[in-house]
Amino acid sequence: MKKKGFADLFFVFLLLYLFLPILATMFYAFATNWNKTVLPEGLTFKWIAMLFQDSSFIEAFGRSVLLSGGAVMLALLFIVPAIFVIVLYFPKYEKWIQAAVVMVYAFPGVILAVGLIRAYAHIGVPMIVAVLGAYVISILPYIYQGTRNSLRNVNARQLLDAAELLGASKAQAFLKVLLPAVYPGLFAGALLSFSVLFGEFVLINLVVGSRFETVQIYLMKKLSTSGHIASSVVFVYLVLMGILTFIISMLTKRSKGAAKV
Amino acid sequence: MTSKKQLFVWILPFLVLILLFFIVPLLYMVISSFSNGDGFTLGHYQEVLTSSYILQGFKNSITLSAVSAVIALIITLFAVYAMMRFSEPVRERILMISNLTSNFSGIPLAFAFIVLLGNSGLFTLLFEKWGIESLTSFSLYSWGGLLLVYIYFQLPLSLMLLYPIYYGIQQQWKDAAALLGASTFQFWRKIGVPIMLPGIVGTFSVLFANAMGAYASAYALTGSNYNLVAIRIGALLSGDIFAQPELASAIAVLLGVTMIIAMLLSEWSIKKTRRNLK
Amino acid sequence: MYGNNAVLSNIDMTIEKGEFVTLLGPSGCGKSTILRIVAGLTDATSGAVKIEGKNMNNIQPKNREVGMVFQSYALFPNMTVKENVAFGLKMKKMNESEIEQKAKEALAIVHLSDKEHAFPHELSGGQQQRVALARALIVRPKVLLLDEPLSALDAQIRKKLQADLRSIQTELGMTMVLVTHDQEEAMAVSDKIFVMNKGKIAQEGTPTEIYTKPESEFVANFIGHYNVFTRKELEQMIGNKLPGERQKFAIRPEAIHLTAKEGDYRFKGTAKEAVMSGNVIRTVFQAGDRSFSVEQLHERQASLVLGNTYECYVSQEDVVALL
Numbered sequence: 001m002k003k004k005g006f007a008d009l010f011f012v013f014l015l016l017y018l019f020l021p022i023l024a025t026m027f028y029a030f031a032t033n034w035n036k037t038v039l040p041e042g043l044t045f046k047w048i049a050m051l052f053q054d055s056s057f058i059e060a061f062g063r064s065v066l067l068s069g070g071a072v073m074l075a076l077l078f079i080v081p082a083i084f085v086i087v088l089y090f091p092k093y094e095k096w097i098q099a100a101v102v103m104v105y106a107f108p109g110v111i112l113a114v115g116l117i118r119a120y121a122h123i124g125v126p127m128i129v130a131v132l133g134a135y136v137i138s139i140l141p142y143i144y145q146g147t148r149n150s151l152r153n154v155n156a157r158q159l160l161d162a163a164e165l166l167g168a169s170k171a172q173a174f175l176k177v178l179l180p181a182v183y184p185g186l187f188a189g190a191l192l193s194f195s196v197l198f199g200e201f202v203l204i205n206l207v208v209g210s211r212f213e214t215v216q217i218y219l220m221k222k223l224s225t226s227g228h229i230a231s232s233v234v235f236v237y238l239v240l241m242g243i244l245t246f247i248i249s250m251l252t253k254r255s256k257g258a259a260k261v
Numbered sequence: 262m263t264s265k266k267q268l269f270v271w272i273l274p275f276l277v278l279i280l281l282f283f284i285v286p287l288l289y290m291v292i293s294s295f296s297n298g299d300g301f302t303l304g305h306y307q308e309v310l311t312s313s314y315i316l317q318g319f320k321n322s323i324t325l326s327a328v329s330a331v332i333a334l335i336i337t338l339f340a341v342y343a344m345m346r347f348s349e350p351v352r353e354r355i356l357m358i359s360n361l362t363s364n365f366s367g368i369p370l371a372f373a374f375i376v377l378l379g380n381s382g383l384f385t386l387l388f389e390k391w392g393i394e395s396l397t398s399f400s401l402y403s404w405g406g407l408l409l410v411y412i413y414f415q416l417p418l419s420l421m422l423l424y425p426i427y428y429g430i431q432q433q434w435k436d437a438a439a440l441l442g443a444s445t446f447q448f449w450r451k452i453g454v455p456i457m458l459p460g461i462v463g464t465f466s467v468l469f470a471n472a473m474g475a476y477a478s479a480y481a482l483t484g485s486n487y488n489l490v491a492i493r494i495g496a497l498l499s500g501d502i503f504a505q506p507e508l509a510s511a512i513a514v515l516l517g518v519t520m521i522i523a524m525l526l527s528e529w530s531i532k533k534t535r536r537n538l539k
Numbered sequence: 540m541y542g543n544n545a546v547l548s549n550i551d552m553t554i555e556k557g558e559f560v561t562l563l564g565p566s567g568c569g570k571s572t573i574l575r576i577v578a579g580l581t582d583a584t585s586g587a588v589k590i591e592g593k594n595m596n597n598i599q600p601k602n603r604e605v606g607m608v609f610q611s612y613a614l615f616p617n618m619t620v621k622e623n624v625a626f627g628l629k630m631k632k633m634n635e636s637e638i639e640q641k642a643k644e645a646l647a648i649v650h651l652s653d654k655e656h657a658f659p660h661e662l663s664g665g666q667q668q669r670v671a672l673a674r675a676l677i678v679r680p681k682v683l684l685l686d687e688p689l690s691a692l693d694a695q696i697r698k699k700l701q702a703d704l705r706s707i708q709t710e711l712g713m714t715m716v717l718v719t720h721d722q723e724e725a726m727a728v729s730d731k732i733f734v735m736n737k738g739k740i741a742q743e744g745t746p747t748e749i750y751t752k753p754e755s756e757f758v759a760n761f762i763g764h765y766n767v768f769t770r771k772e773l774e775q776m777i778g779n780k781l782p783g784e785r786q787k788f789a790i791r792p793e794a795i796h797l798t799a800k801e802g803d804y805r806f807k808g809t810a811k812e813a814v815m816s817g818n819v820i821r822t823v824f825q826a827g828d829r830s831f832s833v834e835q836l837h838e839r840q841a842s843l844v845l846g847n848t849y850e851c852y853v854s855q856e857d858v859v860a861l862l
Contacts, residue, residue: 010339017336018362018416021373024383028376074278082275085268100279102528106520107287108474110491114498114513115286118293118506133282201367201477206498216477219368223375223481231376234369245361433613436580437671441678442601442630451626455617536660537616 022238028231047228048235057233060218067128067204067214068197071135072190075143079136080186083147084174088157101141109202112138116207127208134203139193146189150182188251195244199237287517294510305511315493315512321404322490323519326472329408330465333415334423338461341420341427356424363417367477374401374410374482402483410478415468422467426460429538456537463530470523473516490516547572547738550586554682554716554731559708561717561725564735565761570718574684577716578605590681601630606680610687612667614659620646620670621655627678645673648707665696672704676711685717689724701727722762726750734758751791755862759789764821766790766831767861776826777804785860792821792834794857803852808833810845824851 032042051057086093112134120130156178163173201216210217215233222230295301309315344352365373377383378401388396400406430453438448476491485496490512497509547569554560562570575581577588579600588595595603614623625642633641646652649669659667668688675683685704689697705728708715719725725732726746734741734749734757742749742758750762759765768776770786781788799805808824808831815821818837823830833851835843843849 007339007343010336011343014336014340014416014420017413018359021370021377021413022362022365024376025369025373078274078278081271085271089265089268100283102524104283106470106524107283107517108476108491108520110474110476110494111290111513111517111520112283112286114494114506114509115288115290116282117498118510119286119289130282130286133278134286136278137283195364199364199367199369201480202495205477205480206495209499216368219372220481223368223372227376230372234372237369238365241364242361245357245364249357431611431613433609433611434615436578436600437607437609437613437674438615438626439580439600440578440603440605440607440680441627441674443626444601447630452615452617456615 025231025234026238029228029235031228047232051229051232051236054229056213057215057218060213060215061236063212064198064215067132067135067212068194068200071132071139071197072194074132074136075139075193076186076190079140079143080147083144084151084178087148087151088160097144101144104138104140109138109200110206113203113206116203128212131203131207131212134207135197135200138200138203139197142193142196143189146185146192147182150185153185154178154181156182184251184254188248191244191248191251195241198240290510291514293507294514296507305508306515308508309511309515314488318488318490318493318512319515321488322473325404325407325411325489326469329411329415329472330419330468332408332412333419333468334461334465336412337416337419337423338427341423344424345427352424356421359417359420363414363421366414366475368481370410370413371478371481374406374413378406378409402487404487406482407479407487410482411472411475414475414478415472418471419464419468422464423460426457426464426534426538429534430456457534459530459537460534463527463534466523466527466530470520470527473519473523547576547583549739552733552740552743554714556591556714557712558730559705559715559717559728561719561729561732562735563719563722563725563732563761564741566720568735569738570735571686574607574686574716574718577682578607578684579603604678604681606675606678606683608668608671608675608683608685608688610691612659612664612671614667614670614674616659618658619655620651620657620659620662623659623670624655624673624677626674631678641677645677646670648676649673649703663696664692665700668692668700669703672707676707676713679711679713681714683713683715685715687718687720690719690721697724698727704728734761736761752859753789753861756787756789759859759861764792764832764834766792766795768829768831772829773858776806776829778806779804781858781860783860785862787861789859789861790831790853790857792832793819795831795833795851795853796835797849797851799850799852800854803854804858805850805852807848808851809848810843813843813845824849 029047030043030045032044032046083097086097116127116130116134121127159177159181160170160173163177164170168176199216200214201220204212204214205217205220210221213221215237219230219233219237222233294305295303297304344355347355375382378385378399382401385397385399388399401409434452434456435448438452443451474491476495479487479489479492480495483492485492494509494512494516497505497512550573552560552573562573564570572581576583577595579588579595579598590603590605615626618626621642624645625638628638628641642655643652646655649672651666651669651673654662654666654670659670662670671688688704689700692700701724704715704717707713708728717725717728729746731743732746732749733743736757742754744752749758753759753762753765756767759767767787767789770781770788773788774781806826808826811823811825811830813820813822815837819834820837821832821834822843823832
C-alpha cells in the first residue's frame with residue numbers, strides 16, 4: 001500500500017526527531033573536544049568524573065531527591081488516603097477530584113509561581129515550604145491516575161466487602177487486602193510523579209531561586225559555562241529517567257496482569 | 262453516621278493542602294491583579310491590554326503554541342497510522358519509549374538542541390561544512406529554534422493522546438464500510454476522521470495549553486530576550502529589570518483564563534470521543 | 540466453498556438461494572472465520588468461494604454484493620440512524636430523493652421509522668442492531684451474513700428479533716447465513732443448520748434432522764441435553780442386546796417416559812433431583828452407577844416423588860446410535 005509508505009516516513013522522522021537530541025547529548029558527555037569538527041575528536045570519562053567530584057553537583061542532586069521525594073511522600077501520606085476514601089465511600093464527590101486535576105493541569109508552574117509569591121513571600125513562610133506544598137499539589141494528576149486505575153483494576157469495593165464479610169476489620173481489610181493489591185499501580189504513580197518533579201524548574205527558580213540549588217538550577221548555570229559538564233548532568237538525568245521509566249512500565253504491566261486473574 | 266465522619270478525617274489534610282497551596286495562591290494572584298497597594302484598580306489589565314509589548318508576547322505565545330501543536334499533531338497522526346502495522350506488544354514498547362522522552366523537557370531539552378543546532382552545534386557545523394547557505398543562517402535562539410524545541414516536547418504527549426483515539430477506530434467499522442462499498446479513502450473521510458475529530462481537537466487543546474504554560478526551555482535558550490507570555494511573567498516577577506508583581510498577576514490571570522478555555526474544550530471533546538468510541 | 544488451514548479444514552458448504560442457513564458451534568470453532576472469508580474480509584489460504592456460480596476469490600469485499608451484520612453492531616457513531624442506513628446507497632451514488640425513500644422503507648421494515656434522526660448512542664442494543672440490519676438490507680445483497688448479531692442482547696429482545704429476522708428473510712426472499720452458538724436460536728430461525736466443531740463441519744441438516752438424529756456425541760451434547768451412554772452401560776440398563784456395531788447411543792431426555800408402549804426398551808431409575816426450566820421439569824434419575832435425565836411437561840411433575848424408583852420406557856427409534 002503506497003499510503004502506508006508515506007506514513008512510514010513520518011514514523012521514522014518521529015523516532016529520529018525524538019532520539020537524535022538525546023543521543024547527541026549523551027555522546028557529548030563523553031567527547032574530549034567537539035567544537036570545530038562534526039564528530040568529536042576523542043572519547044573520555046573525565047567529564048562524568050569531574051561532575052561527580054563537584055560537591056555542589058552532589059549537593060544539588062541531594063536537594064532534588066529530597067525535594068521531589070519529600071513531595072511524593074507527602075502526597076502518598078495525605079493525598080492517596082483521601083482519594084481512597086472518596087472513591088470508595090463518597091463516589092459522588094469524585095468529580096470534584098477530577099475537577100481539581102483539570103485545574104492543576106490548567107495552571108502551570110509559571111502561574112502558580114505568581115500566586116505563591118503573592119500569598120507567602122511577605123509573611124515569613126519559608127518559600128521552599130511553599131514550593132514543596134505546590135509540588136505536592138502539582139503531582140495530583142499522576143497520583144490520582146495511578147490510584148484510580150489500580151482501584152479499578154482490582155475492583156476494590158468488592159475486595160473490601162469480601163474481606164469484611166470474612167471477619168476483617170475495616171483497617172485490616174484496607175492494610176492486608178487492598179493495599180497489597182493496589183501497591184504496584186500506586187508505586188508506579190509515585191515514581192512517575194518523582195520523575196516529573198525531578199525535572200521541575202519554573203517554580204523552584206522563580207519562587208526560591210539559587211538559594212536552593214537543585215539539579216535543574218545547577219544545569220542552568222553550567223549551560224553558559226561548560227557544555228561538557230552540562231551534558232554530563234543531562235546524561236546522569238537521562239539514565240535516572242530511563243531507570244524510572246523502566247520500573248514504571250514493569251509495575252504497570254504487573255498491575256494490569258494482576259487485574260486479569 | 263459516625264463512621265462516615267471518621268472517614269472524613271482522611272480527607273481533611275488533602276483539602277488543607279489544596280486550599281493552602283493551590284486555591285489561596287490563586288486567589289491572592291487574582292486579588293493582586295486588581296490592587297495597586299491600597300485599593301482596587303483595573304489599571305494592570307488596562308496596561309496589559311494597551312501595552313503593545315505584552316500583547317506581542319501573547320501573540321508570540323499563541324502562534325508558537327498553535328503552530329507547534331498542529332505540526333506535532335500532523336506528524337503523530339501519520340506516525341500512529343504507520344505504527345498500526347506492528348503487533349500490539351511492539352506498539353506498547355514504542356509508546357513506552359516515547360513516554361521516556363516526554364520526561365526530556367525544560368532545561369535538558371534546551372541543552373540537547375544547543376548541542377545539535379547551537380552556535381557550534383553538530384548540525385550547524387555540518388551545514389557549514391556542506392556549505393548549505395540557507396541553513397547556516399538558522400538560529401536556534403529565534404522563533405524557528407523555539408518552534409523545533411516546542412515540537413519536540415509536544416510529540417510524545419501528542420502520540421500518547423492520539424494512540425488510544427486511533428486505536429478506538431474499530432475494525433468492524435472498516436469492515437462494515439468496505440462491504441457497503443466504501444473505499445479506504447472514503448472510510449477515513451466519512452467515518453474515521455469524523456469519529457476522531459473531537460479527539461483531535463481535544464488533543465490540540467491539550468498541546469496548546471501545554472505549550473502556553475511552558476517556560477523552562479524558552480528561558481534556557483533565550484533568557485528573557487524572546488517575548489513570550491510565560492517569559493514575561495517570569496521577568497516581571499523576578500525583577501530582572503524591576504519587579505512588577507501586580508502586573509505579572511494580571512498577565513498570569515489572563516494566561517490562566519486562556520488555559521481554562523483550552524482545558525474545557527479538551528474536556529468537552531474527550532467526553533464526545535469517549536461516547537463515540539465507547 | 541472449500542478452505543484448508545489451521546483454523547478451518549474441509550469446509551464444503553452449498554447454500555441455496557433464499558435459504559436461511561445457520562452455522563452453529565461453540566466459540567472458537569471457526570464459524571465466524573467462514574463468514575469473513577465469504578465476505579472477503581479474510582483470505583482463505585486455499586479453496587474458493589462462489590456466489591451464483593461466480594468465483595469470488597479475487598474480488599474486493601465491496602464488489603461481492605455481500606452484506607454483514609456484526610455482533611457489536613458496528614454502527615458509525617458519527618452518523619444518525621438514517622445516515623447509517625443510507626450509507627451503502629450513498630456509496631453507490633444513487634440520487635438523493637431515491638436514497639431518502641429507500642432509507643425510509645428500510646427503517647419501516649425494522650420498525651424504527653420514528654428514530655431516523657437519533658444517533659446510535661441514543662438507542663438501546665436491540666434498536667442498534669435493527670439499524671445495522673436495515674443498513675445491510677438496503678443494498679439488497681445477494682447474501683446477508685449475520686455474525687452473532689443477537690448474542691449481546693437480553694433473552695426477551697433476542698427472541699423478538701429472531702422472529703423479526705426470520706419474517707424479514709421470508710418476505711424479501713434473501714439468502715442469509717447466521718453464525719451463532721445458541722442452539723435454540725439456530726432451531727428457531729433456520730432452514731438448514733451446519734453444526735461446527737474445531738474448524739470442521741460436524742453435521743448438516745434441517746433443524747429437525749439435527750435435533751432428532753445427531754450423528755456424533757459432540758452434536759448430541761451441543762444440540763440438547765442428550766443422555767449419552769456407552770453400549771455396555773445401556774445394554775446393562777435395559778437388559779437387552781442393542782442392534783448394530785456402534786459403541787455410543789444417545790437418548791433425548793423428553794423421549795424417556797413413564798408409561799409403557801409396545802416394543803419399548805424399559806429400565807428402572809430412582810428420582811434424585813428435579814430442576815424446573817420454563818414449563819419443563821428435568822428430573823435426574825439414578826440407575827446403577829449411571830445417572831440420566833428425563834424431561835416432562837410441568838403438569839405431570841406431581842406424579843414424581845424424589846427417592847422413589849420408577850419404571851422408565853423409551854421407544855426403540857428414539858435410541859440414536861452415534862458415530
